[in-house]
Amino acid sequence: MRFIFKIVNDNGLFKQNKAHIWVDMETYNKKIITIPNMITVFRLLLLIPLFIMFFKERYIISLIIIVISGVSDVIDGRIARKFNMVSEFGKIMDPIADKLTQIAIMLLLSFRQIYLLIPCGALVVKEIVSGIIGIYVVSKLKHMLFAEWHGKLSTVFLYVMMGAHMLMLIIWGEVILPVSFVMIAISTALILMSFVLYLIRYAEYIKKIKSDEKDLAAAQSEKK
Numbered sequence: 615m616r617f618i619f620k621i622v623n624d625n626g627l628f629k630q631n632k633a634h635i636w637v638d639m640e641t642y643n644k645k646i647i648t649i650p651n652m653i654t655v656f657r658l659l660l661l662i663p664l665f666i667m668f669f670k671e672r673y674i675i676s677l678i679i680i681v682i683s684g685v686s687d688v689i690d691g692r693i694a695r696k697f698n699m700v701s702e703f704g705k706i707m708d709p710i711a712d713k714l715t716q717i718a719i720m721l722l723l724s725f726r727q728i729y730l731l732i733p734c735g736a737l738v739v740k741e742i743v744s745g746i747i748g749i750y751v752v753s754k755l756k757h758m759l760f761a762e763w764h765g766k767l768s769t770v771f772l773y774v775m776m777g778a779h780m781l782m783l784i785i786w787g788e789v790i791l792p793v794s795f796v797m798i799a800i801s802t803a804l805i806l807m808s809f810v811l812y813l814i815r816y817a818e819y820i821k822k823i824k825s826d827e828k829d830l831a832a833a834q835s836e837k838k
Contacts, residue, residue: 649699654690657686691708713737716772727779727791727794727798751816774797775798
């Protein structure tokens, strides 16, 4: 879709009353090197110092890196939407970077609490299956699907759980098992709940897609 604002010059730049500079969305749609995409790549690169600091037991620095990663995730999305820098590359890479970061943090923490592999494994299965089905659905619908409330809820609690484990390591130097087990159980349950609800949503979309294809085929046969 093409959005046109008041023209400032011949370079494709547009302007609003509050002195915000906008760019025609089509300018960025196919680009890879954009500010939001560079921030996304930066977020992935942060995993390197995160691994190094964690295994050196520099847990405070590790937590700071995780916070920077989370803040950068918020920033790149806002820049992309505010300045119309949304790109196809960003639509794909941003959620991938998010999930890789979550999985990497849980894998690191699993060296101190092995049972964190349970929500980690649940998340991996959820993302792989949902990703495969989602690609098919999006290819048929021709537009991206938005995250549901349950997906956001499971993600928020996942970060709360990981943050709590990091704080336990910082404060006590070890994981408090009763607290850890409760949080792991809740996080795993939320991930599985979200997985099931996404599967239900995809099933409804697929049913509609099949129905539309059947109606289209019937209409074409009648024309013949």
